[in-house]
Amino acid sequence: MKLFEHEAKEIFRTFKMPTPPGGFAKTSAEAKKRAIEVGKPVVVKALVLSGKRGKAGGVKFADTPEEAEKFAEEILAMRINDLPVEAVLIEEKLDIQQEIYAGITIDRNERKYVVIGSAAGGMSIEELAEESPEKIVKMHVDPSLGFQAYEAREMAIAMGFKGKQINQLGSFFLKLWNIVDAFDVELTEINPLILAKDGRFLAADARLNIDDNSLYRHKDFIEKIKREPVEQNERERLATENDMAYVELDGNIACICNGAGLTMATLDAVSVYGGKASTFLDLGGGADAERVERGIEIAMMYSNVKAILVNIMAGITRCDDVAKGILSARDDGDIKVPLVIRMVGTNEEEGQELLTKAGIPFLKTMEDAASKIVELAKEVA
Amino acid sequence: MAILVDKDTRVIVQGITGGQGTFHSGSMLEYGTKIVAGVTPGKAGESIHGIPVFDSVREAKDAHDATASIIFVPAPFAGDAAMEAIAADLNPVVVITEHVPVKDEIRMIHEAKRKGITVIGPNTPGVITPGAKQKVAIMPGHVFSAGNVGLMSRSGTLTYEIAAGMTNAGIGISTALGLGGDPCVGLTTIEAVKLFEQDKDTKALVVVGEIGGDAEERAAAYIKKNYDLPVVGFIAGRTAPPGKRMGHAGAIISGSSGTAAAKIKAMNDAGIPVAEKPSDVARLLKENM
Known part of the structure; x- marks a missing residue:
């Protein structure tokens, strides 16, 4: 679950981590009010769950409340990376001495959290890693001990800070770790973390992603922020509700399979034969007839879909169940495009018989099925 | 063994x-x-x-x-x-x-x-050793036949697909294991290679990877240096878009890292042929064994 900047900063403040004064606004009039409250030049930022909003024009500096109002109006009318901007954040514009990067994420190879810092913040960590990797400091967190205060100070020292800044910045990193630990955070970034001219450290930005698998532990928080954990379209929402993995792509062939690896491999096979997939739909393990029918229904809701390929490797799943689901979808009139079925494994003969009787093409190998569906999709396109 | x-x-x-x-x-x-x-x-x-x-x-x-x-x-x-x-x-x-x-x-x-x-694992289909008729797994036993090829994978049904293709081609398996589809799993690809390396009855390996992370790249580098027996690869997700989780929590291209292209290149650089389709795995094994 990705948090909006203002939601993340709410958590930061709970952990006594300094953020610039300001507030959230849903209209340009509210934005003006916030700017008056701040009483100084402000920054107006689009609240969207997407990176690179600065480059997209979603961050502007305003010297007066009237200017803030005007910028807010412009930004609220924008779409950034295809997402509507529904609110803006108005915050004091800081007098910047230095921009710093601070983040914590998971190192998949070490299977540990890793704390990352750099005295050269502002640009993305990927860009920084390209340009000056020597300026990036990394420390892995011991899984049984957690991140400790002296390690946080060592981070600050390694980043080149001196004197009382060592304790100040160290405390920032330690708080960030405490948030990661408390909220099952899988990725957090403060970029930039600002060292202001007056010597304060403030989190000017905040990115915080909570591990979706841990959301059951954070029900109070989700209730507090009053929104759905994930932004989804109708089809994605239905798929999630039915425990199916669903991703939309820009081709025209829906691939409905069981298992994530097999579904990916099926998309790839379609491409080998010159086709392009519209849909990744993983039915999951042990799909019964009803589930198969539901999967087809969901896939058909996406207007890009011009052909459907069902590819099932039946272990726990039974081919006759899959066939029944397909027949039932067809009988209900759900299937309005060419369909190719390939399935092998448990109860293969029974399934094949049901489909053959109903006149639905049935193929034995993934290759034949992929090449056939590409051909059919080309005919209708 | x-x-x-x-x-x-x-x-x-x-x-x-x-x-x-x-x-x-x-x-x-x-x-x-x-x-x-x-x-x-x-x-x-x-x-x-x-x-x-x-x-x-x-x-x-x-x-x-x-x-x-x-x-x-x-x-x-x-x-x-x-x-x-x-x-x-x-x-x-x-x-x-x-x-x-x-x-x-x-x-x-x-x-x-x-x-x-x-x-x-977590999020694994488990481990099966067909020669001992033992599976600590949810894998369908009948698609695996006993033999001397080690099989490791980050997915379930794709493993069965490849195992069934091997069985049809008369190639048996010493042990097949699912490493798990999550970003953080216990036994890693490289550790699995090392285990198979110590098993004198495993005469070749199949490494089935997918987008996300760089476990395959690391294993390929290790294989290049240390493993002399034939290895065949397969990578799922060549056509997956960046930034989307493709069913598995770990199957995601983040920025420019974790792409199928990078994994295939690393495997090829290590002398590992990579199958374009699951059915090519058995053929490549036959050619290389």
Whole structure:
């Protein structure tokens, strides 16, 4: 679950981590009010769950409340990376001495959290890693001990800070770790973390992603922020509700399979034969007839879909169940495009018989099925 | 011979009284797996398919001399179940459960590491050794035949697809294992290669990878330096878009890292032919063995 900047900063403040004064606004009039409250030049930022909003024009500096109002109006009318901007954040514009990067994420190879810092913040960590990797400091967190205060100070020292800044910045990193630990955070970034001219450290930005698998532990928080954990379209929402993995792509062939690896491999096979997939739909393990029918229904809701390929490797799943689901979808009139079925494994003969009787093409190998569906999709396109 | 699971493996099923636990215990028993006990806290005295149920892993292990565990406990409790199995020194601990919070995964993986125990998964289809007729797995046994090729994969049904293709081509498997579809898993690709390297009856390897992370790249570098027997690869997700989780939590291209192209290149650089389609794996094995 990705948090909006203002939601993340709410958590930061709970952990006594300094953020610039300001507030959230849903209209340009509210934005003006916030700017008056701040009483100084402000920054107006689009609240969207997407990176690179600065480059997209979603961050502007305003010297007066009237200017803030005007910028807010412009930004609220924008779409950034295809997402509507529904609110803006108005915050004091800081007098910047230095921009710093601070983040914590998971190192998949070490299977540990890793704390990352750099005295050269502002640009993305990927860009920084390209340009000056020597300026990036990394420390892995011991899984049984957690991140400790002296390690946080060592981070600050390694980043080149001196004197009382060592304790100040160290405390920032330690708080960030405490948030990661408390909220099952899988990725957090403060970029930039600002060292202001007056010597304060403030989190000017905040990115915080909570591990979706841990959301059951954070029900109070989700209730507090009053929104759905994930932004989804109708089809994605239905798929999630039915425990199916669903991703939309820009081709025209829906691939409905069981298992994530097999579904990916099926998309790839379609491409080998010159086709392009519209849909990744993983039915999951042990799909019964009803589930198969539901999967087809969901896939058909996406207007890009011009052909459907069902590819099932039946272990726990039974081919006759899959066939029944397909027949039932067809009988209900759900299937309005060419369909190719390939399935092998448990109860293969029974399934094949049901489909053959109903006149639905049935193929034995993934290759034949992929090449056939590409051909059919080309005919209708 | 094989790795991780052999004829002497004696299995505890944690979560045996749940729907998944009961169903797959039946299928494991049918295949030949020596399941000696089940565990569900609060249900001691019950029996599932004639297997006695205990309240704790330690009691079950003491009563039946178990060596390994397979976990079907729901995600919120799976981390704790794994810690219990690790505390009782069962090895390997196979965690089938999907959607385990990553914080719990990190904790169980490092506790196991400290004790020298192998955790397989989470989010794995398990481990099967066809020659010993033992599976600590949800894999359909009939698609695997006994032989001398080691198979490792980050997915389930794709593994069955490739195994079935190998079986049809007359190529058997020493041990097949699912490494798990999550970003953080216990046994890594490179560690699995090292285990197979020590097994004198494994004469070739199949490494089935997918987008996300760089486990395949690391394993390829290791293979190039240390592993002399034939290896064939397959990478799923050549056409996956960046930034989207493709079914598995770990199957995601982040920025420019974790792409199929990078993995295929690393494998090719290590002299590993990479199959374009699952059915090409058996052919490439024949050509290279």
